[in-house]
Amino acid sequence: MTDSSEIKWNYSSYTDKMGRTYIISYYNKWDPLKKQSRVAKRVHVGRLNADTGEVSLSKAFLEEHPEYICESVFYENNQLVVRSDEEAQEIKKEAEIDLSWRCDCISFGLTYTLWEMARKQAIISSLKAVFGDDGVEFLRLGIYELCSHGMAMHNYEDWLSMYYLPDAKPLSSQRISRLLASVTQEKIDEYFKLRHERLVESHQQRKQLANNNGTYIPPMIMAIDSTSISTYSQSIENAAFGHAKQDDFLKQINLTLCVDYATGDVCYAYESEGSINDMTVFPDILMRMQNIGLDLSDVLITTDRGYSSVMNVQKQINCKLKFLTGVKLSEDSIKAKINRYKDSLNNPLFMKGALAVYARTGEIEKWSSTVDGITVDHDVYLHLYHDGALGERQTISFMCEVQRLLDIKNNNLKMDNNLWRNYSRFIEQDKQSKVWHLNADAVQKACRYNGYFAIRTNEVSDPFDSLVIYRERNIVETAFKQFKVLNDGERLNATGSSYKGKIFIHLLAQTLRMMLSVSAAAHKAEGKVLPGESLEKAMLQLKKLQATKPAGRGIYITKEIPKKTRDLFELFCVPFPKKQIKN
Known part of the structure; x- marks a missing residue:
């Protein structure tokens, strides 16, 4: 004008x-x-x-x-x-949209980031394919569990009024209970089959591109790890007393997750009885994955020492699977090989400086499998390692505990039963003076192999390449532990009819958190790092970003985005939000 x-x-x-x-x-x-x-x-x-x-x-x-x-x-x-x-x-x-239940100023950044990651990784489409429109509600509840640090489900309505989630509506406790009760093991398996198929297809596309360029990329790498979830419920069939690091007065269930290295996406999950250890449950996991039709032909399965056993190695060979697993030093043959190659494992010529570890292949083991009466031989690499710094830390930690036990005994202090159970064999009492002292032979024997470890694999011939893959699975393990700490030790408050749904919500929350971790780790080499090297700090910074609702409008206007928040959007590969955000 x-x-x-x-x-x-x-x-x-x-x-x-x-x-x-x-x-x-x-x-x-x-x-x-x-x-x-x-x-x-x-x-x-x-x-x-x-x-x-x-x-x-x-x-x-x-x-x-x-x-x-x-x-x-x-x-x-x-x-x-x-x-x-x-x-x-x-x-x-x-x-005309009624948003009277929602605050005029809402936290926007973190929930927007999680929603966009789920959309980008097609989690939303997978949920809709299995659960219909209810699938999106499960994602919202998963984001709620992650962002609220395990707050009870009946608080969802109040939380939602203060946080952005697109097209969300308040859900009553009754509605949430009905949603959770609708989740069955068959639907969970169907969802994970879709996730696995998508990950395999994506990997095959990367592999084909690499082949066209004349380069090699390893198989799709799947990390398997587990956690225990304590429960007060008496109606959950798989709840049982097990080896609990905390809440040993409660029953627990074990939850095993199979996680894609490249994205952090959970491509399978298995719930088992709380009294069964990882090594025992591993064959059942493989059987379930194959029974629902997951293609594992070009997947490298990585596991830690908790899953290690001769039987489990043989099981994977029989199933024609690629594997890379930590090995327990309790195997006498492993200790014998470490003794044989100890000179090499302390020789600088066998060290890779960037990894700060000595390594060599102990030997190529010969394993065999029999199918239809035909015996086939298989080569399995046994890689041996020595980390001097790790050995020092292990010895120091061990001796601190033994000394603490000595002080308790010699000063007649109140006994720690766990400490006595774990370390009593390393001390002894003089019959005349009644003074407690170290059992020298037992201590030296206990520390002899500190810093030494081993990896078995039928896929990766180089010991240093194997170690890099094995260490990367720490991202998964760390995400497990951090999520558990943030969510009140993972106590499952659910009945027998709804606990499958509660576990599924937990799986979605864990998936999103691991995606954040993996995305951040992938950009570390580019100099893009989390603030304070802390994912929790990054999540808090994202929460600070707010959006406000103009009077009479069914939209929200995002406030000015500070550079720190823009950097986090880039780190997590999330597009910058639009200025106007619809409900």
């Missing part, structure tokens, strides 16, 4: 005593006598609909500016904006 190209017209609004809002237009002119800018002309534009932002233009204004006749004109950011009929109708529909 100009009478001359030299004039800059401004717009503002005012509200009269009756609560009606009007738009006026004006321009300023410099007054040389008073040496200040003053309003030179003011024009009445029209009345504003506060609910929609549409302006009913005055007759006088239209006579002067016929270009606005038959147009839908809105007042946005102190300007008149012409909208198409479709846009105008959409804005009017937004104004």
